[in-house]
Amino acid sequence: MHSFKDEGTKxxxxxxxxxxxxxxxxxxxxDFNYNITQAIFSPNATLDWHMHKTPQVIIVLEGEGYYQERGKAPVIxxxxxxxxxxxxxxxxHTSSAHSKVSYLAIYGEEPTIWTEKLTREYYDSVAKKLEEK
Known part of the structure; x- marks a missing residue:
């Protein structure tokens, strides 16, 4: 049995x-074709661009983060x-510059497709733009 109160593995x-x-x-x-993973990101962390061969649902449990789809504006x-x-x-999707974030990610059994590094410079520009609002 697993608990989402556990931090998990670094x-x-x-x-x-x-x-x-x-x-x-x-x-x-x-019997169940989806993974359910809890992710916890410390403040000011990044996550690279990626996609999935199934829909993905993210349920934010605690904190604040950023989410962006290619070609669209990032959101908090x-x-x-x-x-x-x-x-x-x-x-x-990842934590904001000033807050950790914890979320459940629900996605299919196919491996994540990593497409491009998210640079620190890009993340910082997103953080600056979103934190000014």
Missing amino acids: APNVHHLGDAWLNMLIQAND MKTGDVITCEIGVEHW
Whole structure:
């Protein structure tokens, strides 16, 4: 049994900068084709651009973060927000510059497709723009 109160395992810095923890709550299997993972990002962390071969649902449990789909303006996501990202839509999501974020990510069993590094410079420009609002 897993609990979303557990922090999970510290993720290696392969597709993000900063500290992140992942807690695999449910692994896809023959009866249920979706993974449910809790992610916790420390403030000012990044996550690279990526997409999925299934829709992805993000449910923000605590804190504040940023979410952006390719070609659209970035937005602030907050506790209680539910975000649906359609199949094959390139996007990124992580903590804000001043707050950690904890969310549940629900996505299919196919591996994440990593597409492009999210640079610190780009993240900082998003943070500056969103924090000014």
